[in-house]
Every structure is written in C-alpha cells, then in structure tokens.
Amino acid sequence: MSAKRNNNNALKRGEEIEVTISKMAFGGRGIAKMPTEKGELVVFVPNTIPGQVVKCRVVKSRKNHVETKLLEIVEKSPDEVSIPYQPIAGAPYATLPVQLQQKYKQETCIDLFRRIGGVQNADILFDTLLSSPDNWHYRNKMEYSFAAIRYDLHTHEELDEFALGFKHRGTWWMVENLDADSGLFDEQVENNLHIIRKFCEDSGLPPWHAPRREGFFRFLTVRKSYANDQVLFNLVTTSDNLAKFDMDGFVQLLQKLFAERLAGILHTINDDKGDRVQPLEGASRTIVGKDFITENLSGIDFDIRMESFFQTNPKSAEVLYNKAISYLKEKVNTEGTILDLFCGTGTISQLVSREMPHAKVIGVEIEQSAVEDARKAAAANGVTNTTFYAADVNKFLQEHPQYGGKIDAVILDPPRAGIAPKALKRTIELHAPIIVYISCNPATLARDTNTLNQEGFELVKYSLVDQFPHTSHVEAVALFQKKS
Ligand SMILES: C[S@@+](CC[C@H](N)C(=O)[O-])C[C@H]1O[C@@H](n2cnc3c(N)ncnc32)[C@H](O)[C@@H]1O
Numbered sequence: 001m002s003a004k005r006n007n008n009n010a011l012k013r014g015e016e017i018e019v020t021i022s023k024m025a026f027g028g029r030g031i032a033k034m035p036t037e038k039g040e041l042v043v044f045v046p047n048t049i050p051g052q053v054v055k056c057r058v059v060k061s062r063k064n065h066v067e068t069k070l071l072e073i074v075e076k077s078p079d080e081v082s083i084p085y086q087p088i089a090g091a092p093y094a095t096l097p098v099q100l101q102q103k104y105k106q107e108t109c110i111d112l113f114r115r116i117g118g119v120q121n122a123d124i125l126f127d128t129l130l131s132s133p134d135n136w137h138y139r140n141k142m143e144y145s146f147a148a149i150r151y152d153l154h155t156h157e158e159l160d161e162f163a164l165g166f167k168h169r170g171t172w173w174m175v176e177n178l179d180a181d182s183g184l185f186d187e188q189v190e191n192n193l194h195i196i197r198k199f200c201e202d203s204g205l206p207p208w209h210a211p212r213r214e215g216f217f218r219f220l221t222v223r224k225s226y227a228n229d230q231v232l233f234n235l236v237t238t239s240d241n242l243a244k245f246d247m248d249g250f251v252q253l254l255q256k257l258f259a260e261r262l263a264g265i266l267h268t269i270n271d272d273k274g275d276r277v278q279p280l281e282g283a284s285r286t287i288v289g290k291d292f293i294t295e296n297l298s299g300i301d302f303d304i305r306m307e308s309f310f311q312t313n314p315k316s317a318e319v320l321y322n323k324a325i326s327y328l329k330e331k332v333n334t335e336g337t338i339l340d341l342f343c344g345t346g347t348i349s350q351l352v353s354r355e356m357p358h359a360k361v362i363g364v365e366i367e368q369s370a371v372e373d374a375r376k377a378a379a380a381n382g383v384t385n386t387t388f389y390a391a392d393v394n395k396f397l398q399e400h401p402q403y404g405g406k407i408d409a410v411i412l413d414p415p416r417a418g419i420a421p422k423a424l425k426r427t428i429e430l431h432a433p434i435i436v437y438i439s440c441n442p443a444t445l446a447r448d449t450n451t452l453n454q455e456g457f458e459l460v461k462y463s464l465v466d467q468f469p470h471t472s473h474v475e476a477v478a479l480f481q482k483k484s
Pocket residue numbers: 309310311342343344345346347348364365366367370391392393394413414415416440
C-alpha cells in the first residue's frame with residue numbers, strides 16, 4: 001500500500017504520507033520505497049518495523065530521500081506478536097520477537113562499520129551478538145513525567161488533565177498515563193503508579209504545564225536494585241506552594257505500597273524552567289531512608305546514588321564487561337598498566353583489577369560524585385590496585401604527559417555522543433598497543449573506528465550486546481591493536 005504521487009518533485013516538508021516499511025536501517029529507522037515519476041524515493045520513518053503500514057509527516061526533504069516523523073501505525077507487521085504489557089514510546093519494538101530485533105541490530109551495525117567505519121570486511125571481523133540475560137524487566141531506572149496535558153491513547157486526544165507517565169512520542173508537552181507494567185522496569189512500581197498519581201492529583205496542586213512553564217509536580221524518578229530488590233524514589237517538584245503538599249502522607253503511601261522494598265525517598269526542588277530532573281539551582285534532600293541503593297555486579301557491590309551513571313541493565317552489563325575484559329586479557333600482560341577512561345563509578349576498573357590483580361588500573365571520570373562512589377566501592381571491596389581521578393579526559397591526558405608510551409591498554413567507554421576529537425587524538429598519542437572501546441552508540445564507535453584506523457590502529461574484532469531489548473539501542477565493544 002505504498003503511496004503514489006503524480007508530480008516528480010520530492011515531497012514537501014509537512015506533507016503527510018502513508019507508506020509500507022520494507023527494510024530496517026541503523027538506529028531502528030524503517031525504510032519505505034515510494035514510487036515517483038522520477039524513480040523511487042526513499043522514505044525514512046523512525047521507530048518502525050518492516051511490514052508495518054504507517055502514517056508519517058515529512059520533516060526533511062532531499063532529492064532522493066525524505067526523513068519523516070511517525071504519526072500513526074495503520075497496520076501491524078505480520079512479524080508482530082501480542083505482549084502482556086502497556087506499550088510505551090520508549091520501547092517501539094516490544095511487539096517484535098527479540099530474535100528478529102537482534103537480527104536487525106546485527107545486520108544494521110555490520111553495515112554501519114562497513115560504511116561509516118570504512119571496514120570492508122566488517123562481516124568477518126564481527127565476533128558475536130550476546131543477549132541480555134533478561135529480555136523483560138531489565139531496567140534499573142525510570143523517569144516518569146507529570147503533565148497538565150494528557151494524551152489519550154484510545155481517542156488520540158490532547159486533554160487538560162493530570163497525567164503521570166511517559167511523554168507522548170515526539171512531544172515535550174504531553175504525557176501518556178502509565179496505567180500498567182510496561183515490561184521494561186519494575187512491575188510493582190508500574191502497576192501502582194496510578195495510585196501515586198491519584199494521591200498527587202487529590203492534593204489539588206497542579207502538575208507541570210510545559211507550555212506555560214508552571215506547576216508543582218514535575219517528575220518521579222525511581223531507581224531499582226536487582227541485588228536487594230529495593231526501590232529508591234525521587235519526587236521532583238517546584239517550590240510553588242510546597243507547604244500545602246502533604247509530604248508525610250506521600251511517604252506513608254509509598255511505605256504502604258512498597259514496605260521493606262522501599263530503600264528511601266528523596267525530594268528535589270526544581271524551579272528551573274528547563275525540562276530536566278536535576279535542577280541547575282535547587283536542592284535534593286532525603287525524606288526517609290537512604291539516598292542510594294546497592295547493586296551487585298559480578299560479585300562486586302556498588303552504592304549508586306540517584307543521579308550517578310550506572311548501566312541501565314546491570315545483568316547485561318556483566319555480559320558486556322566480561323566480553324570487554326576477555327578482549328583485554330587476550331592481548332594484555334596481566335601486570336600491565338590500564339587506563340579506564342570515562343570510568344563512571346569504576347565498575348570496569350574494579351572488575352579488571354579483580355581479574356588482573358597484578359595490573360595497575362587508572363580510572364578517569366568527570367563526575368566527582370561518581371568518582372567518590374568508585375573510591376568507596378574499591379575500598380569496600382578490598383581493591384587496592386586502582387586509582388581514580390575526577391577529571392575531564394582531555395584535560396587529564398593533557399596534564400599527565402608522563403603516561404605517554406607507558407600504558408599497555410586503554411579502555412574507552414564514552415557517553416552516547418562519543419569521545420571528543422581532541423580527547424581521541426590525545427588517547428591515540430598515548431601510543432598504547434591496545435584499545436578496548438565500549439560504546440552505547442555504534443554510530444560514534446564506527447566513526448572513531450575510521451579515525452583509529454587512519455592513525456594506525458586496526459580493528460581486530462567487535463561484538464554487540466543486546467543491552468536494551470525492545471529499543472533501537474545496542475552496546476558494542478571493539479578490540480583495536482596498534483599496527484606494527
Ligand atoms: C557510558 S558512561 C560509562 C561509565 C562506566 N564505564 C560504566 O560502565 O559504568 C560514560 C561516563 O563518562 C563520563 N563523562 C562524560 N564526559 C566526560 C569527560 N569529558 N571526561 C570524563 N568523563 C566524562 C560520564 O559522566 C559517564 O559516567
């Protein structure tokens with residue numbers, strides 16, 4: 001049911017079309033082919049599945065292709081199955097069997113390494129795709145938004161009503177109520193979210209009205225420990241009429257709902273107009289219990305505060321780290337010096353230290369609080385061969401020229417945007433023989449593969465870990481060796 005057009009121009013911005021998705025591109029972008037008089041036009045539709053018929057709006061129009069925004073799924077793909085969870089925008093592939101999701105992730109990543117990474121034999125260097133130990137209920141953190149504008153999933157209307165759940169796809173101002181388990185996070189939290197919403201609504205205080213930038217309730221963030229089966233809440237509000245909010249009643253409600261599972265409750269005052277949980281100015285305080293939860297990864301305990309970075313899927317992170325460490329151990333002397341750049345709370349550093357007790361491990365991370373957590377965890381776990389620095393990677397490398405030529409391997413695990421070109425250049429200038437590059441964004445890893453290759457590092461092999469089932473995201477780990 002591909003749409004047909006009579007003129008020979010590419011589609012105009014803002015036009016709405018209906019197309020059938022026939023292929024998947026990297027990042028979960030569906031591809032449809034649309035016949036025009038001048039030949040076939042390629043239509044990209046994000047978050048779609050081959051076989052789906054979808055309605056979409058053109059947002060960018062080029063000579064041979066158009067980028068669109070998904071408006072509606074008109075017909076399901078024959079590959080889709082029904083699931084016992086509430087569908088959410090954050091998990092657009094939940095109805096596609098995981099094996100098929102993985103097939104698309106693998107094919108599109110290999111293609112990416114070939115095209116962007118310049119690796120002609122990308123299929124041969126591909127090592128393996130590893131599954132997440134759990135395909136459902138794997139996340140350890142969720143951020144729910146309050147809103148004064150609710151999107152109704154059944155009638156597709158925008159209503160002036162109190163909402164708590166996830167932003168409606170492609171909007172910043174409206175929220176879909178989460179009324180049941182999404183299958184991604186904690187079943188008990190999500191099945192009870194409507195009770196928490198009712199309590200907040202009954203307070204008479206207003207939820208955040210994004211277009212007007214006013215209101216009281218803003219976010220509810222929840223962190224979960226799989227090791228202790230505990231949950232930590234952070235209620236984010238403005239200070240507007242705070243005295244009128246029955247905080248004791250809120251605490252009692254959560255205590256009643258979650259009993260011994262409740263690790264603690266924090267309250268953050270956020271009067272910023274911007275749409276983020278952590279205020280630039282403002283304060284968080286612990287109302288009851290602790291301000292962290294303890295997670296265990298490969299036998300090592302980590303205390304994680306609400307805002308510290310920690311792998312979203314901790315069980316799958318073990319799989320990822322094991323793969324990275326196996327790459328490292330293949331090539332590096334067990335007494336070597338290893339630099340763990342972008343080390344977060346020091347998870348990889350500590351696992352490397354345990355696996356290679358005679359190695360010297362140096363972790364670098366920009367977030368002071370994460371470094372404090374890393375140091376604490378290392379002390380508590382009796383790890384003595386790690387040193388952590390709170391610093392920007394680029395600055396650290398600039399200020400520590402003594403490491404040049406002295407590093408046996410670098411582990412890189414930058415944020416989604418990838419490592420900054422200057423920092424990558426300085427990393428290359430360390431002349432370490434081995435780089436193990438972990439990335440939650442294979443596109444930036446493929447880009448850096450090209451740079452590393454030009455600078456004398458060859459890609460030995462790479463793997464994928466399906467750390468985020470039902471989303472388009474996937475973790476990648478690559479082993480690079482300096483060419484002799
Ligand atoms: C993908 S996380 C990896 C964390 C860690 N390797 C782990 O697995 O838990 C990226 C980390 O890089 C840190 N970061 C971001 N920019 C940085 C910079 N310029 N210098 C140092 N660290 C940075 C972030 O705070 C975050 O903790």
